[in-house]
Amino acid sequence: MMTGEYPSIVVRVVCALLAPFIFIFGLYVVAHGHYGPGGGFAGGVFLAAGAILPRLTLDEDLAYRIFPVVLGPLAGGIGMLLFLACGVLPMLFGGAFLDYGAVEVAGIEPARMRYLGILVVEVGVGLAVFGAMVTIFDVLMGRSER
């Protein structure tokens, strides 16, 4: 069987130590897309890897308590909605779909607004990819029925 406690303690300890760092690195990649390689897609995949690694190696109850099954579809839906909301919001200000520069907030110039819009979109993409990957994994493992 694939999920559940892995027999070797070396693997268990190494994966338990690595998983949080992979998750943090995923957050870094999502947030740091403006300045380096990465962004939503790669960051979301790293986040998913950080969530799936405990499921592969640690005790099932523990792994699914850290990242419940419901988190996958939830994160996917929230990320997708965040992206869509980011697209619709400029339309309320009279701009085009996904034209973040059109959003008017006092004290923030359009270029800065685009910068922030990119950040929100990256977070949305990251959440969506994370949720999609975890959902596919859970479904394959027969975990999604609960």
Add this chain to the structure above:
Amino acid sequence: MIVPLDIIIFVILIVAAVLAINVSDLLAAVALLAAYSLFASLLFAGVNAVDVSLVEAALGAGLTGVLFIGAILATTRHSTAKRNRRRRIVVLPLIIAFVGLMLYASIDLPDRGDPDAPAHTGVSQYYLENSMADTQTPNVVTSLLADYRSQDTLGETLVIVTAALSATLVLIRRREDEPGEPSPLDPDDDAPVVEDPSAPSGRGAPPSGSDDPAPSDPYADEHRRGGRP
């Protein structure tokens, strides 16, 4: 412009791909595909496409392998594809002709990094020059993906989420059709399949899942026989 490193990587890629197709142990094929993705990401890094390289390394070499292994666990580990000599005689000339056509077409492609290439004379010049002023984002790839071309990214994200949703629909239904094999993961899952299609199954499964009686599942036998490695 092809540097020696490219040739080495290309040879490794071709060898890995051919081995992945030929090997009958699917677990080995998954490992070979992961290696393939890793070297492909090296290739992308070699042409300074670091963003693509990062995604390829994380997704292709990491997570896809995990999902493939999950699929192997749910089905069978050994490929039962039969070698058909007659089919090979038909297919091989086609493949050779296709590769020849591709190589012939690639002669006309612009050199890598050629500033006069059609891809570099259009809007990409604008993106490179104005990304900082428009979006305050030094990484042009990010501003391109999430701002200039954000509708493409929206489509991509929709595709991924849709893929996850359709995988959920298909796989949940398949498990509903298998009353004979309670999942070892779910000890409380051995309840019989709901006979009445109108009765709520209470599992969030699609309602159409139960109007397909289990004995008519043509793959049920296959699933039972497949076992788990």
